[in-house]
Amino acid sequence: xxxxxxxxxxxxxxxxxxxxxxxxxxxxxxxxxxxxxxxxxxxxxxxxxxxxxxxxxxxxxxxxxxxxxxxxxxxxxxxxxxxxxxxxxxxxxxxxxxxxxxxxxxxxxxxxxxxxxxxxxxxxxxxxxxxxxxxxxxxxxxxxxxxxxxxxxxxxxxxxxxxxxxxxxxxxxxxxxxxxxxxxxxxxxxxxxxxxxxxxxxxxxxxxxxxxxxxxxxxxxxxxxxxxxxxxxxxxxxxxxxxxxxxxxxxxxxxxxxxxxxxxxxxxxxxxxxxxxxxxxxxxxxxxxxxxxxxxxxxxxxxxxxxxxxxxxxxx
Numbered sequence: 001x002x003x004x005x006x007x008x009x010x011x012x013x014x015x016x017x018x019x020x021x022x023x024x025x026x027x028x029x030x031x032x033x034x035x036x037x038x039x040x041x042x043x044x045x046x047x048x049x050x051x052x053x054x055x056x057x058x059x060x061x062x063x064x065x066x067x068x069x070x071x072x073x074x075x076x077x078x079x080x081x082x083x084x085x086x087x088x089x090x091x092x093x094x095x096x097x098x099x100x101x102x103x104x105x106x107x108x109x110x111x112x113x114x115x116x117x118x119x120x121x122x123x124x125x126x127x128x129x130x131x132x133x134x135x136x137x138x139x140x141x142x143x144x145x146x147x148x149x150x151x152x153x154x155x156x157x158x159x160x161x162x163x164x165x166x167x168x169x170x171x172x173x174x175x176x177x178x179x180x181x182x183x184x185x186x187x188x189x190x191x192x193x194x195x196x197x198x199x200x201x202x203x204x205x206x207x208x209x210x211x212x213x214x215x216x217x218x219x220x221x222x223x224x225x226x227x228x229x230x231x232x233x234x235x236x237x238x239x240x241x242x243x244x245x246x247x248x249x250x251x252x253x254x255x256x257x258x259x260x261x262x263x264x265x266x267x268x269x270x271x272x273x274x275x276x277x278x279x280x281x282x283x284x285x286x287x288x289x290x291x292x293x294x295x296x297x298x299x300x301x302x303x304x305x306x307x308x309x310x311x312x313x314x315x316x
Contacts, residue, residue, distance in 0.1 A: 002160030003119055004048040005174065005193055006144030007086065009164045010115035011052055012173045013143075014084035017113065023172065027053050034085040036060050036076055036114075038068035038100060045088055045119055057088070065246055066093035070104035077112040085114035091136055091147075092123020095282040095289060096244075097228075097251035099123055103138030116142040122151040122293065123249060128214070129221040135248065152221065154295045155204040162193065220295055224250045227302050228292045234306035235290075238313055244287060252290040256313065259286040268312040275305035 011033055015022045020030040035049055035057035049057055061072040068089060077085070087109040089100040102118070109116045118124070118139055124147040126132040127139070139145070143166070149159040164170040167187070175191040177183075190196045212220065232247040235254045240261070244253045256262045263286050266279035280289040288309075 001048075001194060002146035002148070002162040003044050003117070004051055005162035005170070006117045006146050006164060007045075007048050007054075007088070008052055008194075009144055009166075009169050009173045010086045010117050011054065013166075013169050014086060014113075014115050018082075018084045020084075031084050034058060034080070034083050035088065036073060036085065036109075037088040038062050038066070038090055040066035040093055040095070041088060041090055042094055042119055042121065044121075065096045065098040066090075067098045068100045068105060070101045070108060073105050074108045077108060077114065081112040085109075085112060087114045087116050089116060089118045089139075089142065090123070091118055091120030091126070091139060092249060093251070094121075094291075095251060095253050095280065095287070096246065097123065097249035098246070099126070099135045099248070101138075102136065102141065106138055106141040110141070115144070117144045117146070118142045119146055121146070121148040122291075125152040125217075125221055126249060129218045129225075131218075131222055132225060132249065149201075149205045149208075151293050152224070153205060153208045153217075154293070155208055159201045159205060161205075224292045224297075227297055227299070228252055228290070230299070230302045231290050231292065231306065234302070235309065238306075238310055240313065241309075244282065244285070250292045252292075253280070253282050253287040254290070255285055255287055256316075261316065262286040262288060264316060265309070265312050268315070269308060272308050272312065274308035275301070277305070 012022050014033060015030060018031045033054055035054055037045060037057040037059060039059045039062045060076050061069050063069055089102060089105055091099050106116050124145060126135045145163045147161050149155045149161060150157050171191045174193055228247055228250045231252045232243045235241045235243050240257045242255050256265045263279060266288050269277055277288055277290050280287050
């Protein structure tokens with residue numbers, strides 16, 4: 001829903017620039033909205049686009065770590081700046097943790113009058129850490145952002161955050177009116193999100209931020225990244241294990257020889273129960289995917305988890 005909110009604001013904004021008021025006229029008969037995404041975007045982007053009636057996006061080639069290529073985006077945008085266009089970038093590839101080249105990609109998109117949305121479910125939190133802030137350099141130039149408080153702040157599920165640069169654009173897309181409602185001149189929560197009634201998601205998010213403070217959030221991000229690096233180092237030392245990605249943030253993907261062997265390692269790890277590390281497929285290969293996101297994970301937990309992997313590999 002955070003992606004949906006940012007993309008809804010973007011859809012309506014680019015259509016208005018083309019002289020089409022989607023809130024009054026709907027999509028039927030209006031200009032087609034182009035949506036350009038990296039080939040390794042998260043599936044929730046496609047789902048949000050489906051909800052918005054925009055269909056499948058156009059895929060832009062990515063590099064070996066899943067980063068959208070700015071030159072390929074530039075070529076895809078071409079000379080079609082008169083078409084309503086949305087560009088979706090990514091802060092944190094779900095497998096590699098890689099970040100798109102925001103500065104160049106956003107400059108290219110804005111030169112074509114496109115709206116830029118950043119899906120930063122877990123990666124946007126890199127901005128909180130002086131050590132990892134460089135990963136999101138240029139990201140502030142986007143028009144909307146989405147991130148997820150449950151992945152990094154560890155609040156309950158269903159706590160996405162949507163940020164839109166222009167409040168009026170967001171309100172035009174999400175807002176509603178009712179004669180029986182008491183409205184505040186500064187706006188209401190239902191002016192900013194799809195739901196009219198909802199629980200107070202902001203309270204646990206506020207409580208965590210209030211408790212940790214700026215330095216605490218930075219230390220949390222640093223610690224998660226430190227654990228991911230330790231996982232990568234430990235996995236590389238296990239016979240037949242290969243870490244496939246450059247570990248730049250909190251994601252680690254490893255193989256254990258053949259796809260069949262990797263799948264068996266994953267199956268036995270889950271049956272063992274020491275740690276929750278699931279299987280996935282990346283670059284047409286079966287992988288063990290480690291996503292470090294639990295605030296309570298310690299160095300000892302990382303070593304116990306690696307011991308479990310070592311034991312499974314020995315048993316095979």
